[in-house]
Amino acid sequence: MSFESHLIIIIIHYISLSGLVISGLLALFLAGGRKKLFFMFLSFLFAGILNFVYYSGVLFFIAGIIIIFFFLALYLFVSQVELFNTGQELKKEERKLSRSAAGSVMSVLLPFLLCSAAGYLVYDYTSDFLDKVSGMENISILSLGDIAKRLLSDYSLAVILTISLLFLSFLWFLIMGQEEK
Amino acid sequence: MNFLIYISEKINPLQSIIVLSASVLISSFFAVSGRKAFKKFIIVITFISLISAFYLNIYSFISAGNFSSSLLTFGTLQVIEVSMILFSTLNLLLFIAIYEIDCNHFIKILMLLLFSAICAIFVVVAGNFILFFTSLTLFVLTIFQLAASLNLNISKSRPHILGYFLRPVLTVILFFFGFSLFYGAAEFKSMDQILNSESISNPLIALGLIIFGIAMYLYFFLFPFQNPYLGMVKRSRFSSNAVIWFLYFPVGFFIFLKFGDLYNYYIGKSSIYMSITFMVIAFVCMLAGNIGAITTGSIRRILSFLFLFFTGIFLLNLSMFSAGIISSVSTKWINMANILLIMLSFIPISSVFNEVEKNTGSDSINGLAGFGRSNIFIVINLIILFLSWLMPALYILPLMRSRMVSSGAVALNIILMAIIAIVIIFLTVNIFRVIIQFFKRSPGGTVQKIRFPRFFYIYITFFTLIILAVSVLCLLEISGISTGTGSFKITDFNL
Amino acid sequence: MSFQFIIYFNLALFLLGVFGILYSKDIVSLFISYQFIIISAAVNFLSFSKLLYKYSMWGVIFIIFGVVSIYFLMFCIIYYIYMKLDPLQKRVFYRNFRLFKITRSDWWGEDNL
Numbered sequence: 001m002s003f004e005s006h007l008i009i010i011i012i013h014y015i016s017l018s019g020l021v022i023s024g025l026l027a028l029f030l031a032g033g034r035k036k037l038f039f040m041f042l043s044f045l046f047a048g049i050l051n052f053v054y055y056s057g058v059l060f061f062i063a064g065i066i067i068i069f070f071f072l073a074l075y076l077f078v079s080q081v082e083l084f085n086t087g088q089e090l091k092k093e094e095r096k097l098s099r100s101a102a103g104s105v106m107s108v109l110l111p112f113l114l115c116s117a118a119g120y121l122v123y124d125y126t127s128d129f130l131d132k133v134s135g136m137e138n139i140s141i142l143s144l145g146d147i148a149k150r151l152l153s154d155y156s157l158a159v160i161l162t163i164s165l166l167f168l169s170f171l172w173f174l175i176m177g178q179e180e181k
Numbered sequence: 182m183n184f185l186i187y188i189s190e191k192i193n194p195l196q197s198i199i200v201l202s203a204s205v206l207i208s209s210f211f212a213v214s215g216r217k218a219f220k221k222f223i224i225v226i227t228f229i230s231l232i233s234a235f236y237l238n239i240y241s242f243i244s245a246g247n248f249s250s251s252l253l254t255f256g257t258l259q260v261i262e263v264s265m266i267l268f269s270t271l272n273l274l275l276f277i278a279i280y281e282i283d284c285n286h287f288i289k290i291l292m293l294l295l296f297s298a299i300c301a302i303f304v305v306v307a308g309n310f311i312l313f314f315t316s317l318t319l320f321v322l323t324i325f326q327l328a329a330s331l332n333l334n335i336s337k338s339r340p341h342i343l344g345y346f347l348r349p350v351l352t353v354i355l356f357f358f359g360f361s362l363f364y365g366a367a368e369f370k371s372m373d374q375i376l377n378s379e380s381i382s383n384p385l386i387a388l389g390l391i392i393f394g395i396a397m398y399l400y401f402f403l404f405p406f407q408n409p410y411l412g413m414v415k416r417s418r419f420s421s422n423a424v425i426w427f428l429y430f431p432v433g434f435f436i437f438l439k440f441g442d443l444y445n446y447y448i449g450k451s452s453i454y455m456s457i458t459f460m461v462i463a464f465v466c467m468l469a470g471n472i473g474a475i476t477t478g479s480i481r482r483i484l485s486f487l488f489l490f491f492t493g494i495f496l497l498n499l500s501m502f503s504a505g506i507i508s509s510v511s512t513k514w515i516n517m518a519n520i521l522l523i524m525l526s527f528i529p530i531s532s533v534f535n536e537v538e539k540n541t542g543s544d545s546i547n548g549l550a551g552f553g554r555s556n557i558f559i560v561i562n563l564i565i566l567f568l569s570w571l572m573p574a575l576y577i578l579p580l581m582r583s584r585m586v587s588s589g590a591v592a593l594n595i596i597l598m599a600i601i602a603i604v605i606i607f608l609t610v611n612i613f614r615v616i617i618q619f620f621k622r623s624p625g626g627t628v629q630k631i632r633f634p635r636f637f638y639i640y641i642t643f644f645t646l647i648i649l650a651v652s653v654l655c656l657l658e659i660s661g662i663s664t665g666t667g668s669f670k671i672t673d674f675n676l
Numbered sequence: 677m678s679f680q681f682i683i684y685f686n687l688a689l690f691l692l693g694v695f696g697i698l699y700s701k702d703i704v705s706l707f708i709s710y711q712f713i714i715i716s717a718a719v720n721f722l723s724f725s726k727l728l729y730k731y732s733m734w735g736v737i738f739i740i741f742g743v744v745s746i747y748f749l750m751f752c753i754i755y756y757i758y759m760k761l762d763p764l765q766k767r768v769f770y771r772n773f774r775l776f777k778i779t780r781s782d783w784w785g786e787d788n789l
Contacts, residue, residue, distance in 0.1 A: 017685060020715065021692070027708045028696050033770065036704045040711060047715045054722040056736055063743040070747045073754040078704065080758065081770045111698035115691040122687060126384045130680055133728070142736060150733050151740075157252060158315045158741055161303060165319050168205075168296050169752065171212055172326040175286045175333065176759045311738050318745035322752060329756055340765050343757060347706065347775055350749060351697070354713050357742045358690060361720035364738070365683075368729050408782050415787055473783045482787065 013053045019046035033078035041071055055141045062147075189241065194248045194255035194306060196241050197234035197263060201299050204230035208292045215285050223288050224278050227295060231274065235267045254308035254373070261517065262305045262435045265524065269427040270298040272528050275640075276420045281331065290330050294424075297323035301432045305439075308371050310360050317356065317436070321349045324429050328413075331421040338416040344409040348399050355396035362389035376442055382450075390447060393440060400433050401492050404469040407485075414485045415544075419535040422481070426488060426527060434520050437495060438513060445509035448502060456593055459500035464600045466493035471607035475614065478546045480534050484527070487611065490604070491523050494573075497601070504593040515573075522573070526566045529644040532637075533559055540631045546618055553619030555630040558638060560619050562645040567612045569648045572655070574605040682723045689716035698776070703757070703769045707750065714746060 020043050027039035044067060048060040151159055192199055204226050211219045238260060248255040273294060281287055300323055303316035325346045332338045363369045366385035367378060375381055402410035414422050448455065470490030474483045495516055502512045541548035553560040689712055696709025718739050725735035757769060781787040 021689070024692065024708065024712055028700070028705055033702075033704055036708065040704070040708050043708075043711065043715075047718070050719060051722070054719075054726050056722055059736060059739055062740055063747070066744050066747045066751065070751040070754065073751050073758060074704065074707065077754055077758045077766070078770070081763075081766050107699060111695045114698065115695045118694070119687065119691045122388060123684070126388060129384045130683055133679055140730070142733070146733065147736065147740070150737060154251065155311060155737060155741075157303075158312050161300070161316060161319060162741070162745065164202075164205075165296065165300075165322065166748075168292060168323075169326065169748075171289045171292065172330065172752070173755070174213075175289055175330050176756060178285075311734070311741055314738070315741045315745055318742075318749055322745075322749045325749070325752065325756075329760070336762065336765075339756075339760055340768065343753065343761075343769070344773075346753060347703075350710065350746070350753065351775070353746060353749070354710055354717075357746065358713055358717040358720070360738065360742075361717040361724070361735075364721060364735055365724040365728070368724075368732060368734070370734055405778050405782060406776060408777050408779060411782065411787060469783045476784045477786055479786060 009053055012049065016046045016049040016053060019043075020050070033082055037071070037075055037078055044071070055139060058142055058144050058147065062144075189237075190245065193241050193245045194253060194259075196237035197267065198299055198302055200230050200234045200237060201295050201302075205292050205295050205299075208288055208295070212288050212292065214288065217282070220282060220287050223291055224274070227274055227291055228271070230295070231267055231271045231298075235264060235271075238263045238267065249308065249373075251371075252309045252312050253306050254371075255306055258438070258513075258517075259306050262438075263302050265431060265520065266298060266301045266305065266428070266435075269431060269524060270294065273420070273423055273427060276423045276532065277331075280418065280420050284333070286330060286333070290327065293323055293327045293330060297327060297424075297428060301428060304432055305435050308373065310363065310370055313439075314353075314356060314360060318353045320432060321346070321353055324424060325349075327424050328417065328421045331424070332417050335416065335418065338413065338418075338421075341409060341412040341416055345413040348402065348406075348409060352396040352400040355392050355399075359389040359392040359396065362386070362392070372439065372443065376446075381443075381446060386443075387447060390440070390443060394444075397433065397437055400436075401430070401489075403489065403492060403496075404466045407489060410489075411482060411485050415479065415481050419531070419538075423528075423531065426531065427524060430488070430492065431520060431524065434495065434516065438516055441513055441516070442509065444499070445502060445512065448499065449509070451503060453593070456500060456503040459496060459503055460593075460597060460600060463493055463496035463500050464604070466490075466496060467600075467604040468607065471604060471611055474611045475607070479544050480538065480546055480549070481544050483546065483611070483615070484531055484534065487608075488523070488527065490608065491519065494519050501597060504597055506594060506597070518573070522569065525644050525648055526569055529641045530563060530566055533563060533633075533641065536633055536637070537631060546615070549615070549618045550621045551623035552631065553616075556633070559633065559641060562641045563619075564616055565645050566648060567616065569652060570608060570612065571605065572652055574601060577601065679723070679727050682719070682727075686716040686720050686723070689713075689719070701774065702771055703773050706773070706775055710750070714743065718743065 023039045023042040023046060027036045027043060030036055030039065048064065051057050051060045189196055207226055208223050211223055214220075242255065242257075242260045247257075274291070277287075277290060277294060281290060284290065297320060300316050300320035304313060304320055307313035307316055325342075328342050328346070329339075332342060362385045363375065366383040366389070367380040369375045369378070369386075375386065380386070399406060410425075414425065448459075467490050470486045470488075470493060474486035474490070477483060477486070498507070498512050498515050498519075501507050502509060507515065537548060537552065538544050693709045693712030693716065696705060696712060700706045700709055721735035721739050725732050729735070757766065761769070
């Protein structure tokens, strides 16, 4: 592999990682369901680009089908709730649910401290081992055919289980979709 | 006949799954029907398939012995666990058939129940992490679909169902992350690989185990995270609660047993601080369960809290192992005995209380007043079942006293004994509070006899007799009297 | 791209997900946090597979099964919310929902909502 293409892949890797974090943080902290959903989908797309960086782009398409359905359902839910929320009602609710400044700070500070402490402990415990591990980059692009062959030869039970559940879930969708008496 | 044996060998050890799947397939032709005749037909098919699966499960193990492949593991423990799942599903079939037969989606619900049993069996027999994880996720999904379907007409339970099932979703996601760490440690793909590997003490494995521990803690809704569980059980139909208590929780216990050997390896090497941590967590969980049960007047909440108390016993076993009182083999055995006790006692008790609630129209414990005076046979059975909860303590406390010196950590043992004694006192208070209520005079003066269906008496007696038989055998073994069971002893679990 | 950087980054992503779960006040933020953890696990699998195990396919297959089953589970939950909850209940999940809520009735007294 040429130096330029290697450099391009590294740049894309950094861009997708930073895009993932930035869009995820924006999704977490921004108010408004549609904005959250937009940035959440963006973070999913950056994660998809990461798949290509790891030479497993086909994963993005295989898993993406189900993930798209998930985002569609979430979008329908968010749109439905926001559609019936007029501007005045929204402001009234915001005032009711808004916390005091101290409450807001505590709600961010406490989880942050807990996660930082956990992160430090984990880093301290695993750094000795991880620093000794040397990775060797190998380039091998996965194809759908290889994956399908492996799935059907070694993991056919899991495939059958998953497909059966998809059929059975269709019945459940029928149950949920019917009107109540 | 030879052909059947040949087929059975080919599909070993999935015979029970294939039988259940056949039943699901037959039911699918009648799925959209609402006719009672078809519903009864499907009940019969499901019943036969569960009994056949139960028989084939044991027969396949006796004829073919242990089985191990890249995907599946099937040994003694798996046979027992699969049998318990099938027994549980049989009881759930009974409850759903009695209480939900008028539901339009009855056959679909039965199909979901069978499929959840299939996923549960896969969770138990899976050897490879991929199959284990997939079956666990699909099991959680089918339980959610079952709970949602069974509570279709109860709108107040819906937010609580959602609040409940968002927790196992997190459990599953944490498992996903944990398995990635196992993979990173040394490309581990199954539990056997880890246990037989030199890299078992890899830091990534330890980190993964911590994450699995947190995930299981959330799965069981242990203190102080029991809010969604209590909210859902209080508002849902009995058949939905039965699915949670007798399918969802037992599968969690079996997952805990699956990781047991790995946890025991780390706990065996751990310091005294880990023992104290486990003791504190176990004590808090069990005490909170009892206090919650004492302070409430709702029968559903009492049962929910007591169920959490028994879940806390698994943590107590871990702390006893970490203190060196029991070996890892006996930890497994005591855990299995705990699961059996939970199932054999809670199934009849919860079904009786559900009937009482149906008849009195109230979930309050005051509804039990006078119950003992009018339904003496049922109450005697209930008293025996309640008192069976105290049996393990009567065995473990003297055992701990006798092993206190030989195990070394005398102070830890004393603390553990104190913990067990305190929680047993609280449990006894809870039990006698309910028993006294049975014989209290009802506020109105007159006591209306609650009419149970005739088969109910046989059903309750069946569980009572099993528990009585096991108790008598244990007492005879402890007293040193020969029980005629050969070399197998219930109380002799390699302590 | 060093192995250590990727691993610590994935750990940070995981902790970001945990932070989101503890901080989130609505169900959309909760799913965002879940997504962080799922992505960190998937990238773990991919990076281990690429850098340590010469593209062993096991990790990739685990990702397929894992992501498909988890997202299908979450899809069913959202479907249930959309189809079965009444507008008031939906509003509660949308505006004021915490995964970990501790109240007095969890361990003392009655739960009379």
